[in-house]
Amino acid sequence: MTVNDDSFTNWKIREEIAESMIPLIGKLHREQDVTVLLHSRSLVNKSVVSILKTHRFARQIDGAELSVTETMPFLQALAALDLGPSQIDLGMLATMYKADDRGLSVEQFTAEAVAGATGANKIERREPRDVVLYGFGRIGRLVARLLIEKSGSGNGLRLRAIVVRGGGAQDIVKRASLLRRDSIHGQFQGTITVDEDSSTIVANGNAIKVIYADDPSHVDYTEYGIRDAILIDNTGKWRDREGLSKHLRPGIEKVVLTAPGKGDVPNIVHGVNHDTVKPDEQILSCASCTTNAIVPPLKAMDDEYGVLRGHVETVHSFTNDQNLLDNYHKSERRGRSAPLNMVITETGAASAVAKALPDLKAKISGSSIRVPVPDVSIAILNLQLAREATREEVHDYLREVSLTSPLKRQIDFTTAPDAVSSDFIGSRHASIVDAGALKVDGDNAILYLWYDNEFGYSCQVVRVVQHVSGVEYPTYPATAV
Missing domain, CATH: 3.40.50.720 (NAD(P)-binding Rossmann-like Domain)
Structure with a gap:
């Protein structure tokens, strides 16, 4: 048998396994309110090819491709449990199982890892x-x-x-x-x-x-x-x-x-300060798409290295607020044709950081350029750190944050050498760290953060709504804090 035959046979085997995963994932979601994830990416309502591509994506973060042959036993183990409403990450289960040296079976390990969502511990399904x-x-x-x-x-x-x-x-x-x-x-x-x-x-x-x-x-x-x-x-x-x-x-x-909310309206960035929303708060804001893009990685960098000051330059896709052709506009420059020009404009994202990260003492300034693309923007975050670091150290740290930290739903990570803006249309993360563009020199770090300013932001909005409505269910296995 040739190498090509081996590859095709392997593909057909994995395709068959992915097909058999779909009804298990669907049943868990419909009947038990369980959302099955793979490294924070939902597998609910996904096609066979989408499931396989999501597994392959894991190599960009974890260093090796994750196969459905590895995750299927964990899914089967979940299907046999009395689970309550929750989100369960197959990628995390597989990764943690590999590192566990106690000799447990997949079934034993899975039951232990998701114990908080089973039996007497499970939360009740809530009214819609x-x-x-x-x-x-x-x-x-x-x-x-x-x-x-x-x-x-x-x-x-x-x-x-x-x-x-x-x-x-x-x-x-x-x-x-x-x-x-x-x-x-x-x-x-x-x-x-x-x-x-x-x-x-x-x-x-x-x-x-x-x-x-x-x-x-x-x-x-x-x-x-x-x-x-x-x-x-x-x-x-x-x-x-x-x-x-x-x-x-x-x-x-x-x-x-x-x-962005004004005055005393709380500006909430899910993953960063959503847990500060008071139960009786009736009015809140999800801030802006750019604020959501920069605040999670800014928090991650401040937690590990300390941030003394920073500047964010956003290269932002044009929006409906601009004109297709030159015409009157109440704001400066925005009256000029959006699809024909780069347009310097202002951003309130830098000043909004203080509302989402009140403990951050660093001064953050910001500016923006609107460019002729209809969606996906990039924020260039230039930071002065409290201590020196190497590019490799920051690279590995941000990769780990995107994989295992509480911010993994907000921060994504790509090592693709030829990544461009359209590659990130439909991203469900608040921002994506471009590993190839990362620059670190002593106490200076420059992060290039892609973000789908429409869809990624909408995902953050829904997460906030889920949280304040009480239908944001816990994720298992628990991530490192």
């Missing part, structure tokens, strides 16, 4: 939590996709309504079409139908009421059967507590803003 989207633009539609994707168990977040201003004939049909097709993020994964008579979009079985209103004060959500909902404001029209309080109408319990 209603969610309302106020606005349905770029972020609103991506958040909608994520909420629909995560509704498989029926016990998590449930998108009940979208509030928009009326747009004329066939408004709901056009909005459903924008949810169904996206020029950057591709086709919606599932089916979408529209009932114009009842102003309802049905996406993967989720009935989503489209409510037309010009102002929050015009809506009583209880009329639509909505109770104790979390409203996500995607418009950015109101950013202070007084303005956002307009949303606290009958049926709405909390308001989450997808833009």
Whole structure:
């Protein structure tokens, strides 16, 4: 048999194993509210090829490819357990099992590693939590996709309504079409139908009421059967507590803003300060996409090396706030054609760091350039450290942070030598460390951080909403602190 034959035979074996993983992953998710992960990447609703690619990705971080032949026994062991709602990382289980020298079987080790989610220890499945989207633009539609994707168990977040201003004939049909097709993020994964008579979009079985209103004060959500909902404001029209309080109408319990909050509105970056949200806090912000991109790696660097000062330069994709062609704009430079120019502009991300990382004493400055790409940006974080380090040391540290730390859902890591911005469209991390571009010279470190300023940020928003709604379930095995 030739090498090519060996490779193809091996592929077919792994393909068959991945196929057999899908019903086990689906059943755990639907029936027990268990989300199966692989090095923090969800395997729920993934295709055979996606599962295999996710396993192969592990070599970029862990130094070696992870095979489905290694993870399948752990999945089978999980399927035999009495599990409660949780997230369980097969990659972590396999990695920790290799390092364990007690001679336990896979079944014994797995049962011990996830003991907090089994039997008498497991938490009860919670009632679904209603969610309302106020606005349905770029972020609103991506958040909608994520909420629909995560509704498989029926016990998590449930998108009940979208509030928009009326747009004329066939408004709901056009909005459903924008949810169904996206020029950057591709086709919606599932089916979408529209009932114009009842102003309802049905996406993967989720009935989503489209409510037309010009102002929050015009809506009583209880009329639509909505109770104790979390409203996500995607418009950015109101950013202070007084303005956002307009949303606290009958049926709405909390308001989450997808833009930097002003005044005393808490700016929350999931993974960094989400655990500071007070249970009775009704209004909070998810900060900006750039703040979410820089704060987790900034925290990681400060924890290990100390940061004395820093500057962030963001090279940011253009947005709907800019003009396609030169035209009047209230802001300087943004009136010039976005797809034809690099545009110097301001960023509030640096000043927002203080809200998310109040213990960081370093002064962080920032600036930004908008460039002619429609999605994915890069933040260049230039840091003066409290002690000297080597490039290899920082490289290995950040790789480990992305793999095993509490920030692994926020920080990703790539060693791809020819990585470019479009490679990171659809990334679910807040930022991705580009290992090849990393520079360290004594006490100076320069990090290049890619981030999908649309989708990665939307994932961070959903994580915050899950946390404040009480449906963010614990992850096993526990990561190192």
